[in-house]
Amino acid sequence: MNQHVTRTIKEKFPEYVTDSHAFRGDETVVIKREALLEVAGYLRDGLGFEFLMDLTAVDYPGREERFEMVYHFFSLSANLRLRLKAPVGGQNPVIASLTPLWSGANWFEREVYDMFGIKFEGHPDLRRILMYDTFEGHPLRRDYPLDKRQPRLPHRD
Amino acid sequence: MGLETVFGHSFFTSRVDDAVNWARKYSFFQYPFVTACCGMEFMSVWASTYDIARFGAEFPRFSPRQADVLFVVGTVNEKLAPVLKRVYDQMCEPKWVVSFGVCATSGGFYDNYAVVQGIDKIIPVDIYIPGCPPRPEAVLDALMKLQDKVSKESVLDKKYR
Numbered sequence: 655m656n657q658h659v660t661r662t663i664k665e666k667f668p669e670y671v672t673d674s675h676a677f678r679g680d681e682t683v684v685i686k687r688e689a690l691l692e693v694a695g696y697l698r699d700g701l702g703f704e705f706l707m708d709l710t711a712v713d714y715p716g717r718e719e720r721f722e723m724v725y726h727f728f729s730l731s732a733n734l735r736l737r738l739k740a741p742v743g744g745q746n747p748v749i750a751s752l753t754p755l756w757s758g759a760n761w762f763e764r765e766v767y768d769m770f771g772i773k774f775e776g777h778p779d780l781r782r783i784l785m786y787d788t789f790e791g792h793p794l795r796r797d798y799p800l801d802k803r804q805p806r807l808p809h810r811d
Numbered sequence: 812m813g814l815e816t817v818f819g820h821s822f823f824t825s826r827v828d829d830a831v832n833w834a835r836k837y838s839f840f841q842y843p844f845v846t847a848c849c850g851m852e853f854m855s856v857w858a859s860t861y862d863i864a865r866f867g868a869e870f871p872r873f874s875p876r877q878a879d880v881l882f883v884v885g886t887v888n889e890k891l892a893p894v895l896k897r898v899y900d901q902m903c904e905p906k907w908v909v910s911f912g913v914c915a916t917s918g919g920f921y922d923n924y925a926v927v928q929g930i931d932k933i934i935p936v937d938i939y940i941p942g943c944p945p946r947p948e949a950v951l952d953a954l955m956k957l958q959d960k961v962s963k964e965s966v967l968d969k970k971y972r
């Protein structure tokens with residue numbers, strides 16, 4: 655594949671793109687997190703990626719920037735896919751919310767917040783979505799103990 | 812007793828327990844608390860091939876207040892646990908609980924932060940059905956075992972007072 659999308663993004667945002675690769679035609683672009691809204695907006699309005707298919711995160715405890723946000727975009731008009739990644743780190747990981755661009759990002763971001771504790775700036779209603787409100791911690795972080803239980807009801811015997 | 816000899820064939824004698832238990836065990840109204848994939852297999856127990864109606868237990872009641880047997884079918888997670896407890900508490904005595912599948916019985920392979928490791932941590936269980944999901948035959952077997960269990964109970968058992 656000719657990686658036309660990757661090249662276009664690199665040309666448009668040379669200072670923000672830190673890495674890129676492709677595997678069997680699936681292109682991935684890694685950007686700095688402060689550029690997320692700008693790049694995503696360009697993808698939607700400039701390159702025709704109308705559809706935010708999914709967003710999630712990965713925890714890499716060894717890395718300097720511990721978390722990596724992963725966004726999957728799809729262009730219905732051009733039949734193209736793109737994966738966008740952005741590292742997020744620090745004690746209080748924060749990244750911009752994509753809800754201003756795709757309202758469908760709302761629940762995805764709540765899930766990532768619930769599971770990883772990453773905050774989304776500009777999200778209209780950042781609450782837990784899967785776990786209950788009294789749950790402590792973020793279970794998909796790699797340092798969440800594997801056998802830790804938080805029962806809501808006292809157990810019998 | 813010999814009462815028949817006095818009153819003819821319009822009478823027969825029995826123990827209260829036997830009569831009540833006979834009525835109870837062939838007229839289970841069930842509350843299906845179905846949360847996951849086990850539900851598919853549970854439906855087939857109701858369909859014509861296996862036909863749970865042959866055991867007098869075909870009638871689902873979606874109000875716990877009208878149900879006798881609580882079938883907990885599928886994975887129960889911590890978020891759902893208070894709901895299950897509440898459904899159980901709303902059922903009138905006498906009531907029985909069947910744990911359907913390994914998820915309800917022990918958490919199954921969901922040995923993780925979210926899933927209750929067996930519903931008996933929350934409510935008492937009478938019969939456990941193993942399997943992921945259990946075969947319909949296993950469910951009918953469990954139902955017969957429950958009927959056996961019911962037939963050994965007494966209306967004076969502490970549970971019902």
Ligand code: SF4
Pocket residue numbers: 847848849850884885886911912913914915919942943944945
């Ligand atoms: S026991 Fe198996 S089939 Fe049943 S709910 Fe659990 S995973 Fe699904």
